[in-house]
Amino acid sequence: MKQTNWYRLDNAAKIYPAVRTKKWSGNFRLSLNFKEKVDPAVLQQALDDIRKRIVNLNLVLRKGFFWYFFEETDRYVLVQHERQSPCGRIGGEHNKDMPYRVTYYNNRIAIEIFHALADGTGGMIFLKSLAARYIELKYHEKIPKYQDIILCESEYSPEEMEDAFKRYAKFRTLKDRSESKGYHFKGTVLPSEQTSVITGIIPFDKLHEKSKEYKVTVTEFIVSLMIQSFMECQSKSRIRKEKPVKVSVPINLRKLYPSRTLRNFALYINPGIEPRYGEFTFEEITEEVHHFMRMNNKEKYLNAIMCKNLSDEFNPLVRIIPLGLKNIALFIAFKMYGETLVSSTFSNLGKVDLPPEMSKYIDRVEFMLGKFMSGMPSAAASSYNGNMYINWTSGFCDKEIEKGFFTSLIKMGIPVKIESNLV
Amino acid sequence: MSYCVNCGVELDKSLKKCPLCSTAVINPNDIDEDIPVTTYPVEEISKVVRQMKKLVGIFITVIFSVILILCPLCNYIISDRITWSKYVILSVMFLWCCVVPPIIIEKKNFIKSVFIDFISACVYLSFMNYFTTPNVNWFMNISLPILLYLLGAVVLLYSLARKKIKVLYIVSTGFVLSGIFCVMTEYFISKFRFGSINFVWSVPVLVSCVGIALLLVIISKLSKLSTIKKFMHI
Incomplete structure (x- = not known):
């Protein structure tokens, strides 16, 4: 699986670590509700299993001299109980500089991702793959290969980690970026840790x-x-x-x-x-x-x-x-x-497609941007x-x-x- | 199933008011139902720990104040004037400054506590100097420079530790700083006592400290050589 153990940040990711502050980081969150209460122990096992297959989930953000970069790690990631204000700053006491966290509450599992790691589509693939493994473990249901869901036994492809911006940019012309400033809503501000x-x-x-x-x-x-x-x-x-x-x-x-x-x-x-x-x-x-x-x-x-x-x-x-x-x-x-x-x-994020083997256990799928x-x-x-x-x-x-x-x-x-x- | 009478949206069972317009939800049919499960966990901020800390702070303060009142009183009754008790008073006050603020300050701030300790140590030593040997100013010549250096060293080490720098680097910085500390101490003492600068014991200490520090840096670098490319990618 391992060819190189570090990755440059892609073009869109570069801004996020730089503008992250002590109390804020640019995150988003994907969640899905099962029809039954989530079992944290099984969820932990599912996370451990898919981390063996999905390289992205084993990356930590590190500082280089010129740029930040992602490095592979074998650091253990614990699933956490959800907080009242979701999508809080990522990189706390529990998971140091892991750029994502997995949470559960009642019937729901959620993955909150620091935007430097992936975008919504990528994140949805993590969530679906995690849910697929969870269903396999909990309900002993065999999940077939379906669209972009990554199964634990599937083959790793280096394309999953490619910087697609660099691959597809044609450099024929550059677009001017000048734009006027937009209206901003003003009101009573919530405490920084609340969303x-x-x-x-x-x-x-x-x-x-x-x-x-x-x-x-x-x-x-x-x-x-x-x-x-x-x-x-x-x-x-x-x-x-x-x-x-x-x-x-x-x-x-x-x-x-x-x-x-x-x-x-x-x-x-x-x-x-x-x-x-x-x-x-x-x-x-x-x-x-x-x-x-x-x-x-x-x-x-x-x-x-x-x-x-x-x-x-x-x-x-x-x-x-x-x-x-x-x-x-x-x-x-x-x-x-x-x-x-x-x-x-x-x-x-559009319509979320799941195979019938999964959809019979899943009630709803949600997407949320961090504050x-x-x-x-x-x-x-x-x-x-x-x-x-x-x-x-x-x-x-x-x-x-x-x-x-x-x-x-x-x-x-x-x-x-x-x-x-x-x- | 409840609807907001103001906005017309359907509201989740767990909501007590409409999140959009804050209108209270009153549904006469729902009163007998069990408390519904909230869509997100509800967190309560605990104040118990904070109150306990305040109590401990008050307790220590009371004990110290008893000492502060009793000692001068006994001293005065026995020998008709204040003699030894002023040292006790000073020491107790210094101890209070070191112990109580870190307990009661709500937001733990290491630097703030160190500064409080530094200032109280300065006050303590300067008064000691005044009470014991008012003609010889050892506080300004020896104590203050050493205290200033210690303050700087502690702040530096703390900020290094906060930056998640490798432990080996922090330890080696600690070695270098203690080497410099020895040289400084000897410098100020010899200058104060003999009027001339004469290094005897501190230089070998400094050299060995720097040697150990270099060794530690090399050890930590060895494990890093292969990762230089990663660290320096442009």
Whole structure:
């Protein structure tokens, strides 16, 4: 299995260790609910087993002189009981610098991942593989080879660890990155260790039907609703100069390139509206978002963004700066061009497919983003078993954005069930 | 099944108020039901430990204050003036500064405790100097430089340990620092006593300390040679 025992961070991963602070790191979380209560001992065994097969789960983040890098380790990883505020900073007392943690609570298992290690798609493969092993151990069910699920006995392929950005970048042209700053929600801030989570459970077919009425996809529909909610909030707050409302949407590049990497392979595009042109109706917002997404979600444009990002990494001046200085520069760049450009993020993992041998034990599958550094409310969604689970995470006590979002769904006649960690 | 009367969303059984608008959930049909399982674990912040620590702090303070009152009283009754008890008072106060703050400070802060210890040691020694030999200023000439050096050394070692540097490196730094400490001590003592600088015993100590430190560094480097490429990748 082992060929080399250390890996460079991929292009998208490089920013995350640099901007991580004592109390915050850029994480996301994937969870699934079984029909029965989770047995922690079996879960531990399942984790131990799949760690023998999936290289990513055996990596620790280390500091080099010029860059961070991942190194293979045989450090033991304990499954933990879940916390009330999920997706807290990764790298604590329990798992030192392990870039992920596995938790359980009642019927649910979750894997919380530091974004430097993988993206949502990669993370979902870890979770599915963990669940498959858990079901094998607990219910003695033989899980067949199915889509991207990694079974313990399957063969390791070096492609799982490839830096797909480097493989597919064509360097024909570089895309300009200049963009105006977006509106940011302001409110009463929660203590740094707390995250508010509001989950909306929505029947997928009703949502799909509604988005068809507006002639857009479900992602575009939800992004438009988010933009509308942020816009209403901005106009209520009576800011003298209104800023554009933009929502960052990650694009899974595995759909454009045939990569099987388990690491980061996604880029962001930021559809939005500019309130200076006047008031937008919901139909107009959906149109803006729809055309922007169609226009920008193209292989050629995305490749140019990818090349721009890589060209910064390849710049010899950047490369020879020692890590400490590089971290400061990256932190400043992140403050200037990171979260400030957009008002929120919406990451849709899409429909989660499981083989029938697994789906009969599993009730729901959820995707959640960790709290952002600025605490801005952001959402992530996944659909499973006819329902769409939209998880809003935020660092604010105020819930105007979430309320605006869910009540507009109710007004459209789409039922929403709400769950939260704030009882 | 409850709905928020304000937003119209369906609410999970465990919710006591709507998370979106904070409207309380009142469902007359649900009152008799068992307490539902929450969707996330609910954590309570424990205050018991903190209160216990405060109690211990108060207990020690009371005992020390009894000593502080009794000693001068006895001293005064027996010999009609304060003689030996001032040393006891000073020592007890110094001990209190070393013991109590680290117990009662809520957020454990090593550096803060070290600074408190440093300042109290300075105060203690300067008064001792004043009480015992007011004509000879050994505090400024010997004690203060040594204390300052010790403070610096402790802070340095602590910050190295916090940075998760290899234990061998920290130990070798400790060796070098103690070597320098010996040289410094001899320097200040000989300068104070004889007025001239004359190194006798400290230099061999320093040399052997540095030697041990180098040995330790080489040992830890040997295991690292193969990983230089990884560490220095550009």
